[in-house]
Amino acid sequence: MPETSAAPRRPFDWFALLAVAVTAAAYVRAIWFTPPEMLQGYAQKILYVHAPSAWVAFLAFGLTALAGAFWLFLRDPRLDRFAESSAEVGVVFTTAVLVSGPLWAKPIWGTWWTWDARLTLTLFLWFVYLGYLVLRGVIPERDARARLSAVLGILGALLVPFIHLSVYLFRTMHPMPVVANPDGFQMPPVMVKTFFFAFFAFTLLYAALVRARYAFATDRDALEATLDATPDGGR
Amino acid sequence: MRAPGLLAASWAIARKDLAIEFRTRSAFLSSVVFSLLAIVIFYFAWDPTAVGPLALAPGVLWVTFTFSGLLAMHRSFGVEAADGAIDALLVAPVARESIFLGKALANVVFVAGVQAVSLPAIAIFYNVPLAGAWLPLLGILLLATVGLVAVGTLFASITANTRMAELLLPVLAIPFFVPVVMPAAQATADVLSGRPIAESFAWLRILLAFDLVFVYACTVAYPFTIED
Amino acid sequence: MTTLVAATGLVRTFGARRAVDDVSLALSAGECLALFGPNGAGKTTVLRILAGLLRPSSGEARIGDVRLPDPAARGRVGLISHRSMLYDALTARENVRFAAALHGVPDAEEATVRALAALRVADRADVAVRSLSRGLQQRVAIARAIVHAPDVLLADEPYTGLDAQGGAALTALLRERRAAGAALVVVTHHLHEGLALASHAAVMRAGRFVRFERAEGLDAGRYATEYQELVA
Numbered sequence: 195m196p197e198t199s200a201a202p203r204r205p206f207d208w209f210a211l212l213a214v215a216v217t218a219a220a221y222v223r224a225i226w227f228t229p230p231e232m233l234q235g236y237a238q239k240i241l242y243v244h245a246p247s248a249w250v251a252f253l254a255f256g257l258t259a260l261a262g263a264f265w266l267f268l269r270d271p272r273l274d275r276f277a278e279s280s281a282e283v284g285v286v287f288t289t290a291v292l293v294s295g296p297l298w299a300k301p302i303w304g305t306w307w308t309w310d311a312r313l314t315l316t317l318f319l320w321f322v323y324l325g326y327l328v329l330r331g332v333i334p335e336r337d338a339r340a341r342l343s344a345v346l347g348i349l350g351a352l353l354v355p356f357i358h359l360s361v362y363l364f365r366t367m368h369p370m371p372v373v374a375n376p377d378g379f380q381m382p383p384v385m386v387k388t389f390f391f392a393f394f395a396f397t398l399l400y401a402a403l404v405r406a407r408y409a410f411a412t413d414r415d416a417l418e419a420t421l422d423a424t425p426d427g428g429r
Numbered sequence: 430m431r432a433p434g435l436l437a438a439s440w441a442i443a444r445k446d447l448a449i450e451f452r453t454r455s456a457f458l459s460s461v462v463f464s465l466l467a468i469v470i471f472y473f474a475w476d477p478t479a480v481g482p483l484a485l486a487p488g489v490l491w492v493t494f495t496f497s498g499l500l501a502m503h504r505s506f507g508v509e510a511a512d513g514a515i516d517a518l519l520v521a522p523v524a525r526e527s528i529f530l531g532k533a534l535a536n537v538v539f540v541a542g543v544q545a546v547s548l549p550a551i552a553i554f555y556n557v558p559l560a561g562a563w564l565p566l567l568g569i570l571l572l573a574t575v576g577l578v579a580v581g582t583l584f585a586s587i588t589a590n591t592r593m594a595e596l597l598l599p600v601l602a603i604p605f606f607v608p609v610v611m612p613a614a615q616a617t618a619d620v621l622s623g624r625p626i627a628e629s630f631a632w633l634r635i636l637l638a639f640d641l642v643f644v645y646a647c648t649v650a651y652p653f654t655i656e657d
Numbered sequence: 658m659t660t661l662v663a664a665t666g667l668v669r670t671f672g673a674r675r676a677v678d679d680v681s682l683a684l685s686a687g688e689c690l691a692l693f694g695p696n697g698a699g700k701t702t703v704l705r706i707l708a709g710l711l712r713p714s715s716g717e718a719r720i721g722d723v724r725l726p727d728p729a730a731r732g733r734v735g736l737i738s739h740r741s742m743l744y745d746a747l748t749a750r751e752n753v754r755f756a757a758a759l760h761g762v763p764d765a766e767e768a769t770v771r772a773l774a775a776l777r778v779a780d781r782a783d784v785a786v787r788s789l790s791r792g793l794q795q796r797v798a799i800a801r802a803i804v805h806a807p808d809v810l811l812a813d814e815p816y817t818g819l820d821a822q823g824g825a826a827l828t829a830l831l832r833e834r835r836a837a838g839a840a841l842v843v844v845t846h847h848l849h850e851g852l853a854l855a856s857h858a859a860v861m862r863a864g865r866f867v868r869f870e871r872a873e874g875l876d877a878g879r880y881a882t883e884y885q886e887l888v889a
Binding site: 431432433438441442445448449452453508511512513514516517518519520521522523524656657 | 708709710711712726728729731732734736738740741742743744745746747751755756758759760761785801
């Protein structure tokens, strides 16, 4: 009987569907069932994207660095696949932070970009992890790729407090007028609940995306292994 | 036969790198010329009646140092890769950390040499009075250069393993230079405008902390960047 | 006789490819292994593992009783690679001296002069390596590898680029190292040359030793014929 070369299909990703559904629910709640903020109006609802994305971005990069550190000692390819997946998903969420920040700042602060300490930190983090992905892209050998990107990931995590410190100090040395302080206002409980819901939903979304990206990495590595093992496919 | 210790081996490697540099002088010369060009061109990038040269000088100085430093650090592993000489270093019974420390030391000397030319140049071209400020300036230069070189040398080792190293090195290294260049430029500005150095202590503390953390971290990380 | 080089169950994978697949060998003082095999058979990878440059994926390699890549083990190894491993801006003398310094050779200057003389490049010692011919560079590279009188000499195609005089100097040197009690591994494509030098001969193919025996008394002509069949 001739073998068919069709790839085995993965079972339907129910977890991803759940994550998308919860995220959708969080937005339905944020848009229709949470009252607009008194001073900022509807623009404040952008923060339901902005803040959870920022949380996920930092979570993603923290886990990337951690997975890299463990890889250096355990040399387990699964850790590297996770680091790769988490970094890529992290860049997506960081991009969401960097896009939603200006969208919110324009109506509230009257300008697209402010060198706000946390936004600036996020911007530099975005650069570090774009570099991380570029580095991964130019190293064909799997172990070398894992090893070098692990080093970069760990150093990137060490860098975060230093960028934060210097950007923060820059702000205190050169104070700019503060138009509105998003930390200052007291949120009514209904908003707090929506925020928690959104944080939870985004974390779930992160997990689902990393899971899917990880599955892809597993398939790709398996495919490479088959190609390497065949006499003509190897080097 | 007793293998040299960490410092002796680092010193031997640094001396070897400097000897190569002294012999060819091509990288040093191009770094110096690059710095002078940058200083001159930056002058025409602003309206001198709106922004005074004195206000420009610190920023120009540090951007110049950053990029000329990257030239030095990129070359630093290039000489090892050319004929596989890095393998001879790795077979030798010296701690691998000493390769990093030796290279970093040579790079500090290299960058300091470029600074020794471009600092007087900016003083003349931008009419900056260095007379009263040179001692604190020296301190800032040293603290910042150590941090720049530690990170830059490590990334040069990482990118030396890849194609398009010359492009990748700045992409990876420059975000890491932010907490060095920003404090250094700010402190330089304070010092040049005649304020006492005590006002810059907050900046210097960041530089010092960065040096301590990253010199250590990069030295420990270096052996992981070598093919094994 | 003491075992100088001991490798057990060496495996090295690159991705899914097994470049070295379960290689074991032991060499005592004064023994020389000639390692033959087609391109890509894993000869260079074995050499790099024995030099402590590559970590085996499994198995282990020892120099004396110290496990690689411990510095104490690396220090007893001399490596002649297929690349010169020289700094072309420095002179021959500076290159060899630097290697001597890294190995902690007590009288580095004298050892340098001796090594360059052994390869008959002493008269070109103060010329920058980049202005030497390919063959002379190879001689300097060999001088660099033996300046610390290594107990274990690993040579990857050491005759490449050498003229008759250089080849003779190298052969004399390898014999002298053997007589002095060093263990040698020589990778080469030249069966006759290799067999003339060696106490043992091995053929690698697809990461494995497919033939391994004592070299003394082997008929070179017959070996060559059998080799062609073996690697075809």
